[in-house]
Amino acid sequence: MSEEKKQELSLKDSLQHKNRAEVLSYNKCFGNLKELAGQFLGVAKLSKRVEKPVFHFSLRLAPGETLTNNQLIEVGRECAKEFGVADNQYICVLHKDTKEQHIHIVANRVGYNSKVASDSNSYKRMAALCRKLEKQYKLQEVLSPRAFLSPKDRLLPRQDQRKEKLKTDIxxxxxxxxxxxEFQQRMQALGYKLIKGRGISFIDDKKVKVKGSEVGFSLAKIEKVLALKQELATKQAEQKIYEAAIQRDTKQQTLSPAQKMLCETQRAAHVEHSLIVPVTKELSSLLEQLLQPVDTSNYLPYELTEEGIKRRKRKQKSHRI
Incomplete structure (x- = not known):
């Protein structure tokens, strides 16, 4: 992005796009990006087994909440402690290009003693850390993903306003x-950017990305709904043509009022018992069911599913071989 574009965006949304990143703290490292990369790489070489030597965490505050730079540095330090990299190389960076304060912690999993910090259960550990920090700094308290809650806590009502809005908009x-x-154009008009691949994701005006499957509308489901709507529209058009043809034939005949009434009754019976009617009713019913989003309260990232865990283990095993 050019400097002129950054300045234009800064004036437009009152956010800092130029010089948007500020390093709040260095731990056992220093310098610019190139120097930091060289230092991290040098220490990472102390371990020959680790495939991904870098930890990257991002912590975002709720809208309207702020912490001082010193407090954000403390939050970064707490994060480093939780993941066993407090004595390793890491930096804490504040980004200023969003309305909500957020920091990034980039750490070397490999320490100077050549030991590697574990990255297992990272989702669960981060969830627990966030709940702890919310209480410590009197921030808005939210629930962790249901998979990490006790059976009792899973019964508590919860609502993610962003996901609820996306679900309604879809x-x-x-x-x-x-x-x-048409679907893509209307969603774009509502402020979403759509990313379509094997699945579908939606990026809102806050640059937050949500998978369609997280709100009960996977790409497969969206495509099935649209296919059914096209089929339903075709059947309804056929039904109208069928009704019009019967009505036209009736009008062309010279009939007494009683005969016309009988024909009208027969026409209604023909329409009611035609093959088109049950099909359109079935399609309408199925469409209504599909438009109801599924319960995603127990949604887990793919990496945490049984299939995701097995796949990661197979990949690690193949690398070792």
Whole structure:
């Protein structure tokens, strides 16, 4: 991004896009990006077994909440302690290009003693750390992912406003459109950027990315809804043509009022018992079911699912071989 563009964005949203990053603290390292990379690499070579020597964490405060730089440095230090890298190389960086304060902690998993900090259960450990920091600094308290809660705590009601809004926007948009192109255009008009691959993700105006599967609308489900809507529209059009043809034939005949009434009754019976009607009813019912988002309260990132864990273990094993 050019300097002019950064300045333009800074004036537009009152955020700092130029010089947006500030290093709050260095731990056993120093210098610019190139110097830091060289230092991290030099220490990482002390271990020949580690594949991913760098830890990267990001912590974001809720809208309206702020901490001083010293407090953010303390938060970074607490994070480093939790993951066993407090005595390793790490830096704590503050980003200023979003309305919510957020910091990044980049640490070397390899220490000067050549020992490697464990990265197992990182989601669970980070969730526990966030709950601890919320109480320590009197920040807004939220619940951890349900998978990390006790059976009792899993019963507590919870709501992610961002995901709830996305869920509503997807459902209401799907009700109005009949093709993926229309769906994409309407979602973009609502402020979302769509990323379509094997799945689908949505990036809102705060640059927060949410997978469709996290809110009950996977790409497969969206495509099935749209295909059903197209099929339903076709069947409904066929039904209208069928009804119009019967009505036209009736009008062309010279009939008495009683005969016309009989024909109208027969026409209604034909329509009611035609093959098109049950199909359209079935499609409408199925469509209504699909438009209901599934319960995602127990959603887990792929890395934490049984399949994800097995895949990571197979990959690690193949690298060792």
């Amino acid at each position: 459902r209401q948009t799907l009700e109005k459109v009949h093709s993926y192109v």
